[in-house]
Amino acid sequence: MIDKIKMEVRQLFDSGKIEGFLGLREFNGHVGPHLFTDGADLEGLVLGDRKAPGDSRYPLNKLLITIARQYPNETFGVLSRGCDERGLKMLFGSNQLDPEKVVSVGIACPQELADACECMKPFPDSYVAGQPAEAREFESVARIDAIGLDERFKSWLGEFAKCVKCYGCRDICPMCYCPECTLGGRNLIDVGSLPPESPVFHLTRALHMAGRCIDCGLCSQACPADIPLRTLYKKMADIVDEEYQFRPGFSDTTKPCLNILGEASKH
Amino acid sequence: MDYRTVLTTCTYCGCGCGLYLEVLEGRVVGTIPCKTSPLNEGKLCVKGWNIHEFVHSPKRLTQPLMRKNGALAPVSWDEALDFTATRLREIRDANGSDSVAFLTSAKVTNEENYLVQKFARAAVGTNNVDHCARL
Numbered sequence: 001m002i003d004k005i006k007m008e009v010r011q012l013f014d015s016g017k018i019e020g021f022l023g024l025r026e027f028n029g030h031v032g033p034h035l036f037t038d039g040a041d042l043e044g045l046v047l048g049d050r051k052a053p054g055d056s057r058y059p060l061n062k063l064l065i066t067i068a069r070q071y072p073n074e075t076f077g078v079l080s081r082g083c084d085e086r087g088l089k090m091l092f093g094s095n096q097l098d099p100e101k102v103v104s105v106g107i108a109c110p111q112e113l114a115d116a117c118e119c120m121k122p123f124p125d126s127y128v129a130g131q132p133a134e135a136r137e138f139e140s141v142a143r144i145d146a147i148g149l150d151e152r153f154k155s156w157l158g159e160f161a162k163c164v165k166c167y168g169c170r171d172i173c174p175m176c177y178c179p180e181c182t183l184g185g186r187n188l189i190d191v192g193s194l195p196p197e198s199p200v201f202h203l204t205r206a207l208h209m210a211g212r213c214i215d216c217g218l219c220s221q222a223c224p225a226d227i228p229l230r231t232l233y234k235k236m237a238d239i240v241d242e243e244y245q246f247r248p249g250f251s252d253t254t255k256p257c258l259n260i261l262g263e264a265s266k267h
Numbered sequence: 268m269d270y271r272t273v274l275t276t277c278t279y280c281g282c283g284c285g286l287y288l289e290v291l292e293g294r295v296v297g298t299i300p301c302k303t304s305p306l307n308e309g310k311l312c313v314k315g316w317n318i319h320e321f322v323h324s325p326k327r328l329t330q331p332l333m334r335k336n337g338a339l340a341p342v343s344w345d346e347a348l349d350f351t352a353t354r355l356r357e358i359r360d361a362n363g364s365d366s367v368a369f370l371t372s373a374k375v376t377n378e379e380n381y382l383v384q385k386f387a388r389a390a391v392g393t394n395n396v397d398h399c400a401r402l
Contacts (some may be wrong), residue, residue: 014360020268030303032287048302056302056309063289067270071292074268085335127350166313168300222300225311 001107004129006042008105012077013039018103021077022060022067024048029058033063035076046109047079053113054081054144059086059115059174059218065096071226072101080104083117083216084125086249090214093254096177108132117217118226118234121250139240140231157234160198162225169205169219169229192217202232209233210240214249269293274301279314281373284309288319295322359391366389368395 005023006164023035025044044063048056066079080088085104089099106123114122115136123132142184144152170176170183182204183189189198189204213233220230241247246257272287285304289297297318302309321327332339333384342350359367369387371380384396 020270030274030285030301032274032301032303033274033299035268035273037268050303058299058302061271063297065291066291069268070270164312166311166316168311168316171298171316172300220307221302222311224312229325 001129002045003046004172005105005107006045009036009042009077010039010043010114010130011023012103012105017075018077019071019074020067021079021105021118023062023077023079023105024056024058026050033058033060034069035067047107053110054117057081057216057218057221059172059216061086061097062102062174062177065091065177066101068097072098073099073101077103077105080106080218081109082119082121083249084174086106086121086214087105087216089249090175090212090256091177094177117215119215138231138234138238140228141235144231144235151258154203158196159227160202161195162223162227163190163196163202164168164196165194165196166224168222168224171229172218172222173210174218175214176218180208201228202229206232206236210236211244211246213237272299277311277315277318279312279376281362282306284311284315286315286318288322295319335351355391364392365395367391367393368397371396371398373398373400 008022009021012021019037021036021043023034023036024031024046025036026046027034027044030044031050034044044231047057048054048058050147061084062076067076078084082092085106088097088102088104092099092102103123106125106127107127108123108127109117110130110184111133113119114133118138118140122135123130139241144155147155149197154230165204166179170181171200182193183201196202213236214238215234217228217230219233220228237247245251246253251257269292271289273290274285274287277284279284284307285301286298288295289299295387296319298308298316300307300311300315310351330341331344333342333347333350334340344361347376355367369383369384369386380398
């Protein structure tokens with residue numbers, strides 16, 4: 001699988017289509033993001049499957065925004081799983097990245113990862129390596145929905161009470177690109193105090209994920225308190241889909257759904 | 268093009284979380300927790316997440332300062348070390364070894380902490396060694 005990716009990346013460099021490739025590299029015993037700038041030197045390039053499939057994924061698109069702003073004339077390749085590609089579509093739609101300057105190098109996730117992620121589409125539209133795994137339903141959402149409302153609310157409050165307010169969920173999020181964040185606004189949030197105001201702090205972030213979250217799950221992995229944020233945002237995605245027939249990165253339009261006044265505006 | 272991710276260790280406390288610093292054109296611009304670090308497994312606290320912010324801070328000390336006539340003035344390392352060694356010796360000789368204590372840090376390496384305690388015990392002759400992680 002990695003050989004196919006390396007071959008593709010090398011060809012992109014050789015044909016002059018890209019000047020850099022943002023992927024993952026195993027170096028000094030660890031896996032982290034790395035910008036490759038030479039097609040002849042792809043040593044250490046890995047797919048982020050160190051001990052288990054996808055266990056060392058990073059928000060590459062978020063880093064790409066930083067890089068692309070510094071080098072607006074260069075074109076970059078980027079390693080993309082299904083979720084990453086959904087993210088790219090949304091970032092193109094909201095003018096955070098230029099589709100003319102980004103080349104997605106796709107990989108399809110193995111079934112084990114698709115199961116763990118409960119992924120609705122564990123592969124990009126086009127991919128260089130891997131076999132498309134079967135999509136999975138949001139069973140974690142169904143399990144929580146099955147609990148009575150009072151009990152469910154109590155359960156979420158219990159989860160939010162564990163929060164250490166590290167802002168890791170926001171900082172790791174490839175879709176959080178706002179220069180100013182509501183969760184850092186002193187007139188809206190008591191930024192210097194612990195614990196965070198519950199459930200306002202977490203539900204504010206959940207609301208801001210509406211029509212934006214591409215379900216990569218990096219937030220849950222970054223949470224030191226193991227709050228099931230991904231489940232919360234999956235539920236949010238279901239609600240948005242129901243109300244707007246819009247799922248970020250899936251729908252034909254990649255413009256943010258909250259910019260569209262459709263049937264939901266009548267509520 | 269100069270964009271690098273540099274693997275390093277958080278210096279804020281003694282935990283030693285693994286992280287990557289994003290370095291763009293020679294300036295540290297971001298922090299990414301290391302997923303494969305066995306200690307923090309891709310997580311950080313709020314301080315660690317923002318560690319890139321202090322690196323280029325103009326408030327950082329870049330050279331020794333000594334108070335002269337009531338104001339801090341830049342001096343050479345030689346002058347600063349000579350002054351410190353002389354005063355430490357004077358204090359010890361006048362008041363005994365246990366009149367001196369050494370406060371070391373959880374933010375430095377094992378080897379640096381080893382050196383401090385060795386200096387305290389062997390050179391100055393006191394067991395008064397403590398550190399900032401005694402919370």
